[in-house]
Amino acid sequence: MNRVRLATVWLDGCSGCHMSLLDMDERLLDLADRVELVYSPLVDHKEYPEDVDLVLVEGSVSSEEDLHKIRKIRRQSKILISLGDCAVTGNVPAMRNPFKTAEVLRRVYVENVSVESPTPNQVVPALLARVRPVHEVVPVDVFVPGCPPSADTIFWTLTELLEGRRPDLTGKTRFGA
Amino acid sequence: MTPAVSDVKTLQIDGIDVSAQADQTILDAAREKGLSIPTLCHLDGLGDVGACRLCLVEIKGTSKLLPACVTRVEEGMEVTTQSERLLKYRRMTLELLFAERNHVCSVCVANGHCDLQVLGQAHGLTHVQFPYRYPKLPMDASHDRFVVDHNRCVLCTRCVRVCDEVEGAHTWDVMSRGIGSMVITDLHQPWGESDTCTSCGKCVQVCPTGALFEKGKARLVAKSRDFLPYLAMMREGK
Numbered sequence A: 001m002n003r004v005r006l007a008t009v010w011l012d013g014c015s016g017c018h019m020s021l022l023d024m025d026e027r028l029l030d031l032a033d034r035v036e037l038v039y040s041p042l043v044d045h046k047e048y049p050e051d052v053d054l055v056l057v058e059g060s061v062s063s064e065e066d067l068h069k070i071r072k073i074r075r076q077s078k079i080l081i082s083l084g085d086c087a088v089t090g091n092v093p094a095m096r097n098p099f100k101t102a103e104v105l106r107r108v109y110v111e112n113v114s115v116e117s118p119t120p121n122q123v124v125p126a127l128l129a130r131v132r133p134v135h136e137v138v139p140v141d142v143f144v145p146g147c148p149p150s151a152d153t154i155f156w157t158l159t160e161l162l163e164g165r166r167p168d169l170t171g172k173t174r175f176g177a
Numbered sequence B: 001m002t003p004a005v006s007d008v009k010t011l012q013i014d015g016i017d018v019s020a021q022a023d024q025t026i027l028d029a030a031r032e033k034g035l036s037i038p039t040l041c042h043l044d045g046l047g048d049v050g051a052c053r054l055c056l057v058e059i060k061g062t063s064k065l066l067p068a069c070v071t072r073v074e075e076g077m078e079v080t081t082q083s084e085r086l087l088k089y090r091r092m093t094l095e096l097l098f099a100e101r102n103h104v105c106s107v108c109v110a111n112g113h114c115d116l117q118v119l120g121q122a123h124g125l126t127h128v129q130f131p132y133r134y135p136k137l138p139m140d141a142s143h144d145r146f147v148v149d150h151n152r153c154v155l156c157t158r159c160v161r162v163c164d165e166v167e168g169a170h171t172w173d174v175m176s177r178g179i180g181s182m183v184i185t186d187l188h189q190p191w192g193e194s195d196t197c198t199s200c201g202k203c204v205q206v207c208p209t210g211a212l213f214e215k216g217k218a219r220l221v222a223k224s225r226d227f228l229p230y231l232a233m234m235r236e237g238k
């Protein structure tokens, strides 16, 4: 049997959703028999591969790099799962949205520092004017809200998908859970 | 005293025969029968204003959806409280509430004790299809004990009504119109400088979201609202 090609992606989030993923503990072994982890911050692949079956996306779309990545991810994946409140609603990263990017950078790199350092404008990706939930940028197939969604919720969602069902998360999790 | 026969109306709610007094709303009559209709601005013990539109129901013979909390029962009415169409509109209403201001549940004082959150979950809301607006809204922490965070306000006006109808202070009111509406204290003065506020805290208890909360508590414990129907009952001498 061909194993399902699974990827996990970390955009603008705190990695808490990935922690919750690891919290599945020994159930990770069950999954390991059924999936092949082809891309993830947890493994060492540099390029997002072609033909991914399932991808879990943590984090909102906040920078030029996130935007570039998520478009490529969408093109190269069959089922895209928005994992956690940052991906689903924008959550904490989006709290900067009522302010202009320049104001945010000034606050962080000028007003709030004791030793002034230049605002980075090279190598690091430029911030988008607005942080956006994933589905405002590319179509999303499954939404799993929660900050972070529990290991049980993630495991259940994945096993439903592996069984070929579309998970119905009604009542299972919520924003801020 | 048993009501006169003419004061009693017979109607059907979700196919169930119901009799109700003429001055009862569809919501009252339905709840007496154990039928649940979602509500947000309604609170037992306060007057109803029909602000949130979550309690919309279908009534045979009219294509309009009517709010159950402010629509009186009528003889022979046939009411439907659950349908695909109603679910669609209720969801839409909830999504618009989430998109209108800044709701960041994960870091909200009301997380886990919020009526909006519970309604969202009960209606299977896993995301919001409308673009979030991200308005820039103030917080007022000038009061000794309480804070108002306009980012979380859903304009249900429960605070306005409890302050006016129950406490009799009328510190709260609504200013401006449409999307610019905001609850204010006195003549849009800082809450801490209000001449009318008695610091009773009733508004904080009835607020369904994290918009009104007590200082010094990072997380809300469940609010207590039981005092309201009791007060209302005692005053009416029922």
Ligand code: SF4
Pocket (backbone or CB within 6 Å): A175, A176, B102, B103, B104, B105, B106, B108, B109, B110, B111, B112, B114, B115, B116, B117, B152, B209, B210, B211
């Ligand atoms: S008020 Fe309720 S819905 Fe809004 S952020 Fe707070 S917990 Fe979430």
Ligand code: SF4
Pocket (backbone or CB within 6 Å): B152, B153, B154, B155, B156, B157, B158, B159, B160, B183, B203, B206, B207, B208, B209, B211, B212
């Ligand atoms: S402050 Fe709370 S009670 Fe008052 S209108 Fe806003 S949400 Fe309703």
Ligand code: FES
Pocket (backbone or CB within 6 Å): B038, B039, B040, B041, B042, B049, B050, B051, B052, B053, B054, B055, B056, B067, B068, B069, B070
């Ligand atoms: S509960 Fe009826 S309109 Fe809000």
